[in-house]
Amino acid sequence: VMGQPAKSKRPKEPGENKIKPINKKAKPKTHRMKEREPADSSLKSQSILTQVMDKGHFQKLAATLSLSAGQSIELRCKGSNVTWNYPSYLDTFRNSRLSIKQLDRYGQLILANSTAADTGEYSCWLQLCNGNKCRKDETKTGSTYIFFTDKEELFVPTPSYFEIVYLNPDKPAVIPCRVTTPSAKVTLHREFPAEEIEADGTDIIYDAKKGFVYQHPTSDHKGIVYCKAESQGAPQISIKYHLLYVEVPKGPPSTTIAASPSRAELGDSVRVICTVLGEPDVDVNFRWQYPAQEAERPVIIQKFWRLINRGIGQTTRISKSVLLVEDFEAIDAGNYVCIAQNLQGETTVATKIELK
Numbered sequence: 001v002m003g004q005p006a007k008s009k010r011p012k013e014p015g016e017n018k019i020k021p022i023n024k025k026a027k028p029k030t031h032r033m034k035e036r037e038p039a040d041s042s043l044k045s046q047s048i049l050t051q052v053m054d055k056g057h058f059q060k061l062a063a064t065l066s067l068s069a070g071q072s073i074e075l076r077c078k079g080s081n082v083t084w085n086y087p088s089y090l091d092t093f094r095n096s097r098l099s100i101k102q103l104d105r106y107g108q109l110i111l112a113n114s115t116a117a118d119t120g121e122y123s124c125w126l127q128l129c130n131g132n133k134c135r136k137d138e139t140k141t142g143s144t145y146i147f148f149t150d151k152e153e154l155f156v157p158t159p160s161y162f163e164i165v166y167l168n169p170d171k172p173a174v175i176p177c178r179v180t181t182p183s184a185k186v187t188l189h190r191e192f193p194a195e196e197i198e199a200d201g202t203d204i205i206y207d208a209k210k211g212f213v214y215q216h217p218t219s220d221h222k223g224i225v226y227c228k229a230e231s232q233g234a235p236q237i238s239i240k241y242h243l244l245y246v247e248v249p250k251g252p253p254s255t256t257i258a259a260s261p262s263r264a265e266l267g268d269s270v271r272v273i274c275t276v277l278g279e280p281d282v283d284v285n286f287r288w289q290y291p292a293q294e295a296e297r298p299v300i301i302q303k304f305w306r307l308i309n310r311g312i313g314q315t316t317r318i319s320k321s322v323l324l325v326e327d328f329e330a331i332d333a334g335n336y337v338c339i340a341q342n343l344q345g346e347t348t349v350a351t352k353i354e355l356k
Helices: 003-012 014-023 027-039 041-046 088-093
Strands: 049-052 058-060 064-068 073-078 082-085 098-102 106-111 120-130 133-149 162-167 173-175 185-190 195-197 204-207 211-214 223-230 240-245 254-260 270-278 285-289 300-309 315-325 334-342 345-355
Touching: 049 133, 073 082, 073 120, 073 133, 082 106, 106 120, 162 173, 173 240, 185 204, 254 334, 254 345, 270 334, 270 345, 285 300, 285 315, 315 334
Parallel strands: 064 133, 162 240
Antiparallel strands: 049 058, 049 073, 073 106, 082 120, 098 106, 120 133, 173 211, 185 195, 185 223, 204 211, 223 240, 254 270, 270 315, 285 334, 300 315, 334 345
C-alpha cells in the first residue's frame, strides 16, 4: 500500500525519477534525519523500542497500546547496553512472569500471562558507560503505556484497600485510580457528603494513565474519595483514597534532641531521642555521633515515624531516632550528636549526658 503513491508520482516527474536512485545512497539519508530531529524527537526515540509480532514481524510502538489481559508480549530495544523500566508491581514476579535479557544487538523484555495489574509504562534506554560511570543516552529512548484490559477489573488492582494522598499546596496531587480500559468513563466521588466531584479540565483533570489530578490542592479538597468506572457493563468502584492536606515549611529538618536522664549513674539505661517534624511524605535519615563510638561500644538505635493531625486540617509527620545505651559506663559520658537529613538539607543537634 505504501508503494503505490510512490509509483504514481514517478511518471509525473521523469527527470526526478532518474536522479532519485543515485541520491538515495548519499544525500537523502542524512537529509531526512536532520529534518526529523527538530520536527519531533520523540519519533526518533520511539524507533528503538519495538514489539515482536507473529512470524517474526516487528512493530514500532505508539504512545499507548491496548492488549487483553492474559496475553503475552515481547518487547525489544535496540542496543548493546539497554536499561528497562516497567511497573514496580512486576518485581514481585521477576522469577516467573517477567523475563529480561540483554543480547548482542538488543535488550529483550518478555511478559507472560499478563494481568490487569501489569497496566503501566514500559520504557527502555541506552546506557553510555565510561569505566564504572554510566549515564542515560537521552537521544536513544523508547516508551509506551500498555493497557491490559479486563472487563472484571476496570481499575488497575492495588495491594491495599485504602490509600493516603497528600495534598501539598505547591504541587499537584494525584488520585491514582488508573483504568485498564482507556475508553472507560471514570468519575470522581466524595464519600461524605456523598457527591460527584466535577473534573473541570482546569483545576481537576482526568488522565487515564494517572487518575484524577488536582492541579492546585487546597484544604477544601481533604476528605475521603473514590472513583467509579463504566464500560459496557455494571459500574465498578475503586478503592478509597484519604486526602490529607499538608502545609509544612520546606527546608532542612526541624529537629530537637533530648536525653533521659541527662545525668546518669553507672549501670543506668539512657535514651537519647532525636525528633523531626516535617512533611508526611518526606523521609528523614538519621546519623549519630556519641562518646564511645570509636571504642565500638554497643548501642541500640531504632527509627520510627507516625502521622499526627494538628487540628487545623493539616497533617504532620513525626520522625524519631532513639539511641539506647544499656548499662551506662564512664566512657559513655559526653556529647551525643544527631544529624537529621532530608532532600532540602541537614540539621545537627546535640545534648550532653553527665556521670553522677
